[in-house]
Amino acid sequence: MxxxxxxxxxxxxxxxxxxxxxxxxxxxxxxxxxxxxxxxxxxxxxxxxxxxxxxxxxxxxQVPPAPGGRTGRGGHRHLDQGDLAERGKTARDQEAWICFEDEAGQSLRPPKARTWSRRGCTPVITVTGKGSGRVSIAGLLCLRPGHRTRLIYRMRRYRGRRGEKGFREADHARLLDAAHQQLGGPIVLIWDNLMTHRDAPMRRLIDSRPWPAVFYLPSYAPELNPAEGVCSHLKRSLGNLAPATLDQLAALIRTRLRRMQRRSSLQDAFFTHAGLVIARACDEPWPFKFCRGCLKSCPSRGWSAGWDGVRC
Missing domain, CATH: 1.10.10 (Arc Repressor Mutant, subunit A)
Structure with missing residues (x-):
C-alpha cells in the first residue's frame, strides 16, 4: 500500500x-x-x-479501563463453609426446571468497548442527547437434565414519564407464568435478594402458585448466578452502540437476546462459568453438579452430584 x-x-x-x-x-x-x-x-x-x-x-x-472492584463473597461465612440453601424442596424430587433470574437495564448511552484508534488518542463516541429513558430486561436461564437449556426474557421500555417504573412484582409474576407455560413443569426459582423479590406482594404472588419453589442467593455473590452471564454478554455486544431512539435500542437488544436463545451451547457456557457443570453423559439420575473450586471447604474442586436446594 x-x-x-x-x-x-x-x-x-x-x-x-x-x-x-x-x-x-x-x-x-x-x-x-x-x-x-x-x-x-x-x-x-x-x-x-x-x-x-x-x-x-x-x-x-484502545481498551476501556476495567470497572472498579466489586464486593466479593470471600468474607461471607456461609459461602466460605460451602453452606447454600441446605434445606428445602429439591428439583430432583419434583422433576422441575432450575431457573436463575437476573435483571439488567440499558440507556441510550452505550457501554465502552474495545476499538482501534490513533495511538495516544482517546476514541470519542457520539451518542444522541434527545430525551431520556432506558430498556429494562428480566431473564430466566432454565436448566433441566435431558432437555435443552432455555432462555426466557421480558422487556420493558422506560421513557422517563411520571409513574413509570422498572420491573415490579406483577411483571415478575407474569414472567414466571410465561416460563411455567413454556417449560411445562414446576420451577425451582433462584434469584438475588432484591427488595422486589422479597417483599410481601411478591411473596403473596408466589404463594398463590403451587408450582414454584424459591431460593435466594447470598448477598454480594453475583458470580453464583449464571443469568449474570447473559446480562454481561448482552452488555458487551452493545459496546459503542449508537442508537438514535429508544425503539432502536429495544430492537437491537431483542435481536441479541434472540441470538442467545438459539445458541444452547452459549447458555450452557453461562452455567459452566458460574460453576454448574452439566454432565450429560452420566449414570447419575440427576446428571449435573455444582463445581466451586474457590470455596475453602471444597479442596477437591467439586460439589456433590445432585441438587438438594444448593447443597455442598
Missing amino acids: NEQQAGRLEDALDAGPAACGWAEDQRWTLARVTVLIDRLFQVSYTLRGTSYLLHRLGWSP
Missing part, C-alpha cells in the same frame, strides 16, 4: 464506521477494516496483515 492509499484509508477510518456503512455501532475491528480495504482498493488482507498495517499507520487497539 503506497502513501496515497494509506492517506485515503486513514481519512475513511477517521470518518468513522457509520460513514463507511456500519451504522449499528461506532467500533473499528480488524474484520471491518479488512472489509474496508477490500472496498477501497480491491486488495485482500488477512486479519494479521491488517493489524500490521494499522500499527504502521500509528493506530492501536
Whole structure:
C-alpha cells in the first residue's frame, strides 16, 4: 500500500464506521477494516496483515479501563463453609426446571468497548442527547437434565414519564407464568435478594402458585448466578452502540437476546462459568453438579452430584 492509499484509508477510518456503512455501532475491528480495504482498493488482507498495517499507520487497539472492584463473597461465612440453601424442596424430587433470574437495564448511552484508534488518542463516541429513558430486561436461564437449556426474557421500555417504573412484582409474576407455560413443569426459582423479590406482594404472588419453589442467593455473590452471564454478554455486544431512539435500542437488544436463545451451547457456557457443570453423559439420575473450586471447604474442586436446594 503506497502513501496515497494509506492517506485515503486513514481519512475513511477517521470518518468513522457509520460513514463507511456500519451504522449499528461506532467500533473499528480488524474484520471491518479488512472489509474496508477490500472496498477501497480491491486488495485482500488477512486479519494479521491488517493489524500490521494499522500499527504502521500509528493506530492501536484502545481498551476501556476495567470497572472498579466489586464486593466479593470471600468474607461471607456461609459461602466460605460451602453452606447454600441446605434445606428445602429439591428439583430432583419434583422433576422441575432450575431457573436463575437476573435483571439488567440499558440507556441510550452505550457501554465502552474495545476499538482501534490513533495511538495516544482517546476514541470519542457520539451518542444522541434527545430525551431520556432506558430498556429494562428480566431473564430466566432454565436448566433441566435431558432437555435443552432455555432462555426466557421480558422487556420493558422506560421513557422517563411520571409513574413509570422498572420491573415490579406483577411483571415478575407474569414472567414466571410465561416460563411455567413454556417449560411445562414446576420451577425451582433462584434469584438475588432484591427488595422486589422479597417483599410481601411478591411473596403473596408466589404463594398463590403451587408450582414454584424459591431460593435466594447470598448477598454480594453475583458470580453464583449464571443469568449474570447473559446480562454481561448482552452488555458487551452493545459496546459503542449508537442508537438514535429508544425503539432502536429495544430492537437491537431483542435481536441479541434472540441470538442467545438459539445458541444452547452459549447458555450452557453461562452455567459452566458460574460453576454448574452439566454432565450429560452420566449414570447419575440427576446428571449435573455444582463445581466451586474457590470455596475453602471444597479442596477437591467439586460439589456433590445432585441438587438438594444448593447443597455442598
